[in-house]
Amino acid sequence: MKWLSLLLALAFLAVLSPGPSEAQATISVTSSSFENKFPNELIFRVEATSPADINKITLFYAIKGDKGEVSAYAYPEFTPGKQVKAEYRLNTRKNYIPPGTEMRFYWGIEDSAGGRLESKPSALSYDDVRFQWRNISQGGVTLYWYVGAEDFAKGLLDAGLAAIKRLSSDAAIQYERPMKIWVYGTKAEMDSALPLRSETYREQIVTLGVRLSADVLAVLGSHREVKETLAHELSHMVIHQAAEGPFGSIPAWLDEGLAVNAEENVPGRYDRILQDAVKRDALISLQSLSSPPGNPDQVDLFYAESYSVVKLLLKDRDKMRELLAAFKAGSSQADALKKAYGFDLPTLENNWRATLGLAPRPTPPPGDSRPQAVPSLVPFGLPTPLPATASQPASISVNVVGIAAAGFAILVAVVAVVAGLVIIRRG
Numbered sequence: 001m002k003w004l005s006l007l008l009a010l011a012f013l014a015v016l017s018p019g020p021s022e023a024q025a026t027i028s029v030t031s032s033s034f035e036n037k038f039p040n041e042l043i044f045r046v047e048a049t050s051p052a053d054i055n056k057i058t059l060f061y062a063i064k065g066d067k068g069e070v071s072a073y074a075y076p077e078f079t080p081g082k083q084v085k086a087e088y089r090l091n092t093r094k095n096y097i098p099p100g101t102e103m104r105f106y107w108g109i110e111d112s113a114g115g116r117l118e119s120k121p122s123a124l125s126y127d128d129v130r131f132q133w134r135n136i137s138q139g140g141v142t143l144y145w146y147v148g149a150e151d152f153a154k155g156l157l158d159a160g161l162a163a164i165k166r167l168s169s170d171a172a173i174q175y176e177r178p179m180k181i182w183v184y185g186t187k188a189e190m191d192s193a194l195p196l197r198s199e200t201y202r203e204q205i206v207t208l209g210v211r212l213s214a215d216v217l218a219v220l221g222s223h224r225e226v227k228e229t230l231a232h233e234l235s236h237m238v239i240h241q242a243a244e245g246p247f248g249s250i251p252a253w254l255d256e257g258l259a260v261n262a263e264e265n266v267p268g269r270y271d272r273i274l275q276d277a278v279k280r281d282a283l284i285s286l287q288s289l290s291s292p293p294g295n296p297d298q299v300d301l302f303y304a305e306s307y308s309v310v311k312l313l314l315k316d317r318d319k320m321r322e323l324l325a326a327f328k329a330g331s332s333q334a335d336a337l338k339k340a341y342g343f344d345l346p347t348l349e350n351n352w353r354a355t356l357g358l359a360p361r362p363t364p365p366p367g368d369s370r371p372q373a374v375p376s377l378v379p380f381g382l383p384t385p386l387p388a389t390a391s392q393p394a395s396i397s398v399n400v401v402g403i404a405a406a407g408f409a410i411l412v413a414v415v416a417v418v419a420g421l422v423i424i425r426r427g
Contacts, residue, residue: 026050026115027049027117028050029046029107030048030049038128039092039193042089042097043089044088046119047086050082050111050115052113053111054082055110056109057076057078058073060072060107061074063103064101064103096196099212101216102123102124102126103123103125105122106121130189134146134150134153141164142181143160146183147183153183156183156219156221159264162231164235166261172321175237179216179234180216180217181230181234182217183226184220185221187207194207208226208229214237215237217230235262236255243325250327250333252289252306253290256302261310270300274301284298286305286352290333326339346361
C-alpha cells in the first residue's frame, strides 16, 4: 500500500505540474548572420521561433580597441510573433570602425512567457571587402595589399620590420600583439576607409599613413615615400604599445623622436633646420613640444628638436627603458623623467641646449605669471619651388603634426602649393 500511495501521489503531481513548454517557452535561433557593407555599415540579422510571442530582441556586440574590448548593444526593429526576423544596421561611417577590426556579437531574445535566450557569440573581422587583398606575414605583422607585385609588398614589410628592430635595439621596445597593415592603391580608395571628413578636407589632404587603432595601420602604397611612412607609423604603434599608460599618451617629443630615430634614412633637412634655429636661439621649448605644434611653420623644427633630444636620452639606453616603463605605469612626464634620469623637464632642456652650445633657457622672475615669448618662426631649409606649369603646380614640402581625432592620433605633413593648399598627412 505504501508503494501504491507513493505512485498515486507522483501521478497527481505530474497532472498539476506544467510540462516544459508550458513552464517556460523554448526560444530557438534558426538563423544568425551579418553582412559587411564596408565602409558604410554592418548589417546584423537574426531569425528566431518560440511557442510564445517573441517580444524583445537585443543585439550585443563588442569591438576590440586600444584599451581592450568596448561593448555596446542595440534594439533592432521587428514585428513580435512566434516566428520573427530582425535586422540592425550599424552605421560604421558615423560610428567609425577601422578596417580589420575584430568584433564579437550575440543576440538576447525574450518572449511573452518569460523565456529568455542568449545565443552563442560569433566572431567577425570588419575587413575592407571592396578589393581582392593578398597578404604576407612575418613576426606578428601582416601586410595586406591589392596593387603591385609580391616583391613590392615584401619590400614594405621589410622596411617596417627593420624599423621595429631598430626600436628594439635602441630602446629595448618590443611589440606584444599582432598588427595589420592595409596598403591602399589610390588616395580616393584610402580616403573612404578613413574616418569621415568633409569634402573640402578630403580635397585638400593627402593621407600617407595613419594609425587607426592599436593594431591597425593604413598607408598609401602609391606614394614615393611609402616605405618611410610605413617605418615611421609602425614605430608609433610599437611605441604606444610599449609606453602608453592608463592615463594618457607619452609626450609628443618623445613619441616622434623615437619614431624618427627608428627610420632608416632620417631626413637631412632636420639637421639643417635645427642648426639654423640654434644660430638664432629660436628653439621651441620642450614644454611646448609635449603636444604637437599648432603652427605649421614650426613642424619641421618640432621633428628636428624631438629627434635631437631623443638621441641625447638614448645615450643611456637602460634609462630610456626605465623612462618608457614609468610612462607605462602611469607616471606623469615630470615624474617619469625624475624616476628614470633623475632630473625634470627644464633640466633636460638646459642639458640639451648645452650640447648645442646654447645657454639655459631664461625663466620668468618669481611671481611673473605671464607666458614667455616664443620666437617668431618661419619655414627653414625648404627647397625652392619649381616653376609652375599648366599640369603641375610648384610645391614646397614641409612636415606638420596634427591633433588627435576620434580617438586616433594623427601626424600630418603639409605641402604648400602655389595655387592652393594640399596637406599630406601621416598618422
